[in-house]
Amino acid sequence: MNLSRLYTLLLISSLLCMSTSFASNDNTDSPLRIAVAANFTPVLKELLVEFHQKTDIKTQIISGATGALFLQIKHGAPFDIFISADSVRPKLLEQQNLILIDSRKTYAIGQLALLSMNNKAQLSDLASTPKYFAIANPDIAPYGKAAKQTLQHLGLWQQYQKSLITGININQTFAQVLSQAVNSGLVANSQLVINKLAGVVIPSSYHHPIEQQLVIVKNRNNIDHAKRLSQFLLSPKIQQKIVSFGYANNAFTRQLTQQERSNAKP
């Protein structure tokens, strides 16, 4: 056989192999694809146990950084529901008309906690600036923004500048403290609860509420199932369960934010 013909044959056959995959692309029975912010994934997995008992909906969890998942949904990722770690990205998706109308809901309010692996942390420890202090990046991570607001509230932001080790997300910050590479840091309280660690919860009056929202992605086949999951997560019983994982009480904070809004109006 001619070399160039053999070559073309091989190239074409390998290109054909590319388009086959293991999972069937049958849309009629495709599982509900849940894109979830990495720091909520362990909690979601616990909650889904009950969801699977109640319904026969098959689910698939795609865990990732909120920013990356947002970008992927913007570029057509096949996700049915997006459980974000913030409210900024869900709002952006809503503005870009990529989600089902009125599907943007707050499912949890994050709480910040001070964690130190060397000694039992106390809130008063914050006054003396440590050599290194871990927070998530205030510009991109919601827990980082709240950490910055907390330090500002305490008048410590300036003197902490040289000590700050910023993680790209709260999971990285948590790993930095857990590994004792950094002595202490501000992490998500839910991380402490899941890992059975002791820390100090930062009073929620120190920072704006960390509203975590979910949205249902438009133009997908699984919208009914996505709606059922959304209703399930917002049901009083599950909301209570979410609080037990280290989140603030949703109803209470919702009132607070409404008050703030009405205060801000005049």
Add this chain to the structure above:
Amino acid sequence: MPSPDLLALAVTLKMAALTTVILLLIGTPLAWYLAKMTSRFKVIIEAIVALPLVLPPTVLGFYLLIAFSPQHLPGEIWQQVTGQQLAFSFSAIVIGSVLYSLPFVVQPLQKAFEQLGDSLLEAGAMLGAGTIDRFFTIVLPLTKASFITAASLGFAHTVGEFGVILMIGGNIPGETRVLSIALFDHVEAFDYAKAHILAISLLIGSMILLASVYLLNLPSRKERE
């Protein structure tokens, strides 16, 4: 239904194998061309081939994501030809891997072809061997070691790939969730036990692969004497 990690292993092996085949098919003529090229234009092509070594994978992944999305031309053309969306598909991660691992295949082959020299090929041509004949009877046997190195480096580098696939793959089980991403997921979910198992099997697997390649490349006793 196999366990999620086994599924990720299957996707990884399939992706890496396919990527290696495509890389050898594209990389061999490209390396040959570069080795024989005398024009100054050569350095530009060499630089482009080497770019994935410098570019942070997430940056490369970000631009590939934009290119592959149905809103932009490459992704649009793909969708019209195949009827399927390119971004977040198995095809997308293979194309991404081919680009990302290109220097690991082209560079060893180019070095080998450069060292080969022209005299043997000219002698072959004088004896009446055609192009194919000369490639299979002169070039391939003499550069076998470099082909093995190129293929194994391309394969191993693709198995270890993370940033590009995370961006353009979308982490879909059975389709684009590969071992490195499954491992990352376990760490993010604080499931360190599963993460350790995956990490150690990746480590042992890569160790065996690389060691056997170097064993293959070890000159036999006869050759050394």
